[in-house]
Amino acid sequence: MNDVLSIAEYLTTNKLEYEMTEPDLFGNSGQYTVYPTSEEELSALFAFVHMHQFTVNIQGTGSKRGYGGLIDQADLLISMEKFTGIVEHHSGDMTLTVKAGTKLEDVQRYLEAFNQKLALDPFMPYVSTIGGVIGSNDSGPKRLNYGSARDAVIGLRVVYPDGKVIRTGGKVVKNVAGYDMNKLFISSMGTLGVITEVTVKLRPLAKSTATCIISFQGEDRNKIYSFTRKLLNNSIEPISCELLDPVVSYEISGINKLSLLVSFEDVEKSVDYQIKYIQSLVEEEMKLTVLRNNEEKQLWDRLYQLPFDKGPEHDKDEKLFAVAKIGTINLNVIDILLKVMEIRKKDNIDIYTHGGVGHGLMQLYIKGKEREMIETLTKIRNITNENGGYCIVKHLPLAQRLVFDTWGETKGAQYLLEGIKTKVDPKKILNRKRYVGGI
Amino acid sequence: MKKKKLKTNDRHIHGLSQLLNDKQAILYHKEDLISYDCDGFTIHKSLPRAVVFPHSTEEVARIVKYCHDHALPFLARGAGTGLSGGAIPLNNEVIISLVKMKRLIDIDLDNRRAVVEPGYVNLKLTNQIIERGYYYAPDPSSQYCCTIGGNVAENAGGAHCLKYGVTTNHILGLELVLPNGEIVEIGGNGVLDEPGYDLLGLITGSEGTLGIVTKIIVRILKNPEGKQTVLAYFDDIEDGSQAVSDIISAGIVPAALEMMDKTAIEGVEAASFPVGHPKDIAAVLLIEVDGIAAGIDDQIEQILSVCRNRNVREVRAAKNEQERAAWWANRKTGFGAMGAISPDYLVQDGVIPRSKLPEVLRRINKISEEYGLRIANIFHAGDGNLHPLVLFDARIPGETEKALAAGSACLKVCADVGGTITGEHGVGIEKREEMRFVFTDEEIAAQTDIRSVFNTDNLLNAGKLFPSPSRCAEVKKEMKEKIIG
Numbered sequence: 001m002n003d004v005l006s007i008a009e010y011l012t013t014n015k016l017e018y019e020m021t022e023p024d025l026f027g028n029s030g031q032y033t034v035y036p037t038s039e040e041e042l043s044a045l046f047a048f049v050h051m052h053q054f055t056v057n058i059q060g061t062g063s064k065r066g067y068g069g070l071i072d073q074a075d076l077l078i079s080m081e082k083f084t085g086i087v088e089h090h091s092g093d094m095t096l097t098v099k100a101g102t103k104l105e106d107v108q109r110y111l112e113a114f115n116q117k118l119a120l121d122p123f124m125p126y127v128s129t130i131g132g133v134i135g136s137n138d139s140g141p142k143r144l145n146y147g148s149a150r151d152a153v154i155g156l157r158v159v160y161p162d163g164k165v166i167r168t169g170g171k172v173v174k175n176v177a178g179y180d181m182n183k184l185f186i187s188s189m190g191t192l193g194v195i196t197e198v199t200v201k202l203r204p205l206a207k208s209t210a211t212c213i214i215s216f217q218g219e220d221r222n223k224i225y226s227f228t229r230k231l232l233n234n235s236i237e238p239i240s241c242e243l244l245d246p247v248v249s250y251e252i253s254g255i256n257k258l259s260l261l262v263s264f265e266d267v268e269k270s271v272d273y274q275i276k277y278i279q280s281l282v283e284e285e286m287k288l289t290v291l292r293n294n295e296e297k298q299l300w301d302r303l304y305q306l307p308f309d310k311g312p313e314h315d316k317d318e319k320l321f322a323v324a325k326i327g328t329i330n331l332n333v334i335d336i337l338l339k340v341m342e343i344r345k346k347d348n349i350d351i352y353t354h355g356g357v358g359h360g361l362m363q364l365y366i367k368g369k370e371r372e373m374i375e376t377l378t379k380i381r382n383i384t385n386e387n388g389g390y391c392i393v394k395h396l397p398l399a400q401r402l403v404f405d406t407w408g409e410t411k412g413a414q415y416l417l418e419g420i421k422t423k424v425d426p427k428k429i430l431n432r433k434r435y436v437g438g439i
Numbered sequence: 440m441k442k443k444k445l446k447t448n449d450r451h452i453h454g455l456s457q458l459l460n461d462k463q464a465i466l467y468h469k470e471d472l473i474s475y476d477c478d479g480f481t482i483h484k485s486l487p488r489a490v491v492f493p494h495s496t497e498e499v500a501r502i503v504k505y506c507h508d509h510a511l512p513f514l515a516r517g518a519g520t521g522l523s524g525g526a527i528p529l530n531n532e533v534i535i536s537l538v539k540m541k542r543l544i545d546i547d548l549d550n551r552r553a554v555v556e557p558g559y560v561n562l563k564l565t566n567q568i569i570e571r572g573y574y575y576a577p578d579p580s581s582q583y584c585c586t587i588g589g590n591v592a593e594n595a596g597g598a599h600c601l602k603y604g605v606t607t608n609h610i611l612g613l614e615l616v617l618p619n620g621e622i623v624e625i626g627g628n629g630v631l632d633e634p635g636y637d638l639l640g641l642i643t644g645s646e647g648t649l650g651i652v653t654k655i656i657v658r659i660l661k662n663p664e665g666k667q668t669v670l671a672y673f674d675d676i677e678d679g680s681q682a683v684s685d686i687i688s689a690g691i692v693p694a695a696l697e698m699m700d701k702t703a704i705e706g707v708e709a710a711s712f713p714v715g716h717p718k719d720i721a722a723v724l725l726i727e728v729d730g731i732a733a734g735i736d737d738q739i740e741q742i743l744s745v746c747r748n749r750n751v752r753e754v755r756a757a758k759n760e761q762e763r764a765a766w767w768a769n770r771k772t773g774f775g776a777m778g779a780i781s782p783d784y785l786v787q788d789g790v791i792p793r794s795k796l797p798e799v800l801r802r803i804n805k806i807s808e809e810y811g812l813r814i815a816n817i818f819h820a821g822d823g824n825l826h827p828l829v830l831f832d833a834r835i836p837g838e839t840e841k842a843l844a845a846g847s848a849c850l851k852v853c854a855d856v857g858g859t860i861t862g863e864h865g866v867g868i869e870k871r872e873e874m875r876f877v878f879t880d881e882e883i884a885a886q887t888d889i890r891s892v893f894n895t896d897n898l899l900n901a902g903k904l905f906p907s908p909s910r911c912a913e914v915k916k917e918m919k920e921k922i923i924g
Contacts, residue, residue: 090792090794091688092684092687092688092793092794093792093793093794093823094687094793095792115690137632137637143631147604147608148632150637150640151604151608160885164881166881166882166885167878167882168882170790170857170858170859170877171792171857171858172790172791172792172822172823172857172858172859172862173790173822173823174596174600174605174790174819174822174823174824174862174863175790175859175861175862176593176594176596176605176644176861176862176863176864176865176866177859177860177861177866177870177874177877177878178866178874178878178883178886178904178905179641179644179645179886179889179890179904180594180607180640180641180643180644180645181641181885181886181889182640183607183637183639183640183641184636184637184640184641184889186637186640187632187636187637188636188637192636203692204690204691204692205690207690229549232549232551233548233549233572233661234661235572235661235662235663235664235731236664236731237661237663237730237731266730266731266734267734267737267738269733269734269737270730270731270733270734271734272733273731273732273733273734274731325632327627327630327631327632327633328630329550329628329629329630330549330550330551331549331550358551359631360550360630360631361631361632388628388630389627389630390627390630390633390634392634407634408634411624411627411633411635412623412624413623413624413625413635413638414635416623416636416638416892416893417635417636417638419892419893420636420889420892423888423889423891423892424885424888435634435635436634436635
């Protein structure tokens with residue numbers, strides 16, 4: 001108890017905004033939540049907690065609190081929610097430096113005025129902070145063309161667990177000076193340091209965009225497979241090529257069919273040409289719907305909001321909600337998606353999914369009671385492992401995470417990951433047990 | 440093959456030879472080793488202890504384990520085209536040459552990936568698949584002879600990385616022999632986002648200091664449907680630089696945007712691939728747009744009009760593929776072409792924010808005057824990656840040192856305007872000290888900490904990439920003693 005008091009004393013003495021917090025369903029919280037607004041505050045705070053070996057969790061707005069982690073409460077939760085704002089924007093150089101707590105949507109809205117964008121399409125962009133997106137390397141269907149944070153980030157400022165501030169990368173778009181330390185912090189789930197500033201390269205906003213929904217009549221594996229191959233083995237340059245099961249398709253477009261979501265971003269003539277090309281490709285028993293402007297934007301918004309958890313209190317059966325991410329070799333997405341549809345029918349469980357046939361990443365949603373949910377997740381993990389991939393859980397309450405390992409089995413190089421963690425955070429104070437194999 | 444006895448008393452040569460299936464796949468005579476005393480950075484030379492030529496991952500692992508167990512320094516080498524000295528055996532290393540591991544293991548066009556051994560030559564991959572409509576994007580100028588293993592070590596770039604990214608953006612998985620001889624797979628069979636720290640990203644560009652890559656899964660791309668290249672001559676280099684900015688600001692993402700200055704043009708026109716660039720112009724721009732054919736003409740029109748607005752002397756699109764290829768051959772052999780106008784040259788590799796181009800060119804000009812050495816400039820202008828080529832004559836005493844100092848001064852300018860010291864050639868031994876232009880001691884220590892996780896005894900490629908910490912520590916210690924004393 002004394003320890004906790006002394007944290008409160010530190011926060012009060014140093015005039016940091018903070019509050020006491022109660023444990024909740026998702027864990028990864030802290031007995032106190034503090035809202036730093038400057039790197040100096042953070043650096044000093046870490047020097048203090050490091051000295052006293054207090055444990056610290058870190059979050060942006062908390063949208064990924066159900067993503068890994070085996071600890072209910074650390075001594076302190078650092079929220080980056082108020083660590084926001086644009087630091088520098090060099091429009092001509094197409095680079096932007098932004099504070100890590102800034103919401104992705106705010107970054108995009110700012111850039112729109114300059115006809116630029118950050119080419120990233122993570123889920124829940126209205127609540128996700130750029131720091132959180134980078135820390136988890138979250139990406140959506142447009143990964144096919146955009147890439148992910150690991151392709152967009154050119155520099156970071158990071159506060160280490162002992163309070164020192166390290167810059168990685170730089171502010172130019174091409175850089176091989178030293179190790180590519182940016183990569184170490186991207187997808188590190190906050191276990192190595194707190195990202196305070198992010199420098200990214202930008203892209204011009206496309207002059208024209210369109211999204212094609214190609215709906216299949218049935219669920220014939222061979223037909224879907226051969227059409228998808230035909231579509232991909234071609235000179236068109238889709239930004240996304242996402243296969244949706246009928247539930248997801250209905251949810252976002254009102255079309256209750258297994259569908260492909262193929263989008264284009266380019267100059268107008270090129271987009272028009274590619275739509276025509278798709279029209280020529282579509283076979284008789286398929287249906288093509290082309291969306292542009294507002295309709296198109298709304299469709300994508302609905303897709304990105306699918307992981308939003310309204311919470312069991314909003315569900316009359318008090319069912320839990322889980323989100324999983326699957327990685328596989330590109331075209332295996334088709335088989336996995338069909339198997340998920342089979343499980344839905346056979347087990348009568350509320351499960352739905354979509355995945356990119358050009359990049360092999362899938363997102364999966366399950367609503368259900370604890371037992372059936374864990375059983376289903378286990379089945380899915382077995383299926384993905386058989387397909388040479390993995391299944392990790394992006395969202396699940398703490399109690400269930402303690403039963404079903406978020407990350408799955410650890411691989412051969414685990415001791416390297418542990419070695420890195422130990423070098424950077426020898427006292428293991430930061431986001432303890434959040435990541436693979438309990439690092 | 441007739442079995443020959445090894446003629447040496449070095450017990451480690453015998454020991455290493457025993458580990459190879461082909462016992463003769465080892466060089467140890469001085470006259471054989473001389474070819475391995477440097478790479479593309481020829482200013483520093485140092486002999487290896489031996490060179491071994493493994494044919495398989497297992498052989499590499501056995502050799503590495505032997506070196507590890509006997510505390511022998513060792514390093515990996517591909518085609519030896521590196522420009523920063525990353526493969527130079529500073530510590531009498533055993534060189535593990537990967538040129539015999541040159542198989543193309545698998546091509547999977549449906550899933551857009553290929554699996555190669557590290558000694559596989561970059562351009563061969565594209566040549567293998569281009570007929571079927573695919574290619575491998577990273578295209579360093581040496582692509583006709585450099586290996587993909589070496590590209591991974593250096594995170595190689597190329598003229599077309601403006602739109603398509605550098606090597607790290609195209610690597611999906613690696614097999615790696617760690618410095619203790621253990622074999623590990625990284626990047627889970629090429630599936631994206633394998634859970635865990637991004638070792639794939641960390642190892643790419645680590646200049647052979649974290650492990651030896653023995654298998655690589657790369658992403659391959661579909662050939663763009665259309666492609667067009669524009670050539671523009673400027674009488675004033677600032678107009679050329681402004682045109683570069685204007686093109687980017689217009690929302691065009693060219694596949695490549697290259698620039699050469701007057702001295703560089705003099706070089707390329709005197710060398711093997713002249714195309715008739717006028718000798719009196721200040722700068723030439725080479726701009727390539729690719730993508731959906733229907734969208735290209737409009738972009739070319741826009742580029743032509745941007746150039747005209749910036750007082751271009753002449754601007755035109757390539758008439759045909761032949762002309763386009765000639766322009767590119769002229770540009771891609773640009774470094775070597777300096778040999779036609781100077782006995783020696785030193786290539787530098789700074790990066791700057793694009794908008795600082797005019798300022799930096801002025802300052803490089805000043806450096807040239809100060810040191811009394813001509814500096815040619817070839818650059819990937821679109822991404823701000825400059826290659827100042829310092830022309831000198833090594834036969835004149837002191838001129839090599841002067842060239843090195845002038846090169847370093849160019850990098851200082853790049854760092855000062857918010858850029859960096861290397862965009863694609865790597866630090867190697869050449870730019871170790873210049874690392875201090877961009878990183879603090881603490882930031883360098885953060886990197887060597889990571890090295891120590893992999894390369895615990897620092898037997899693998901020691902002395903590369905980082906400035907010597909001992910010097911720094913000693914200086915500090917000395918100062919401390921002075922203060923205390």
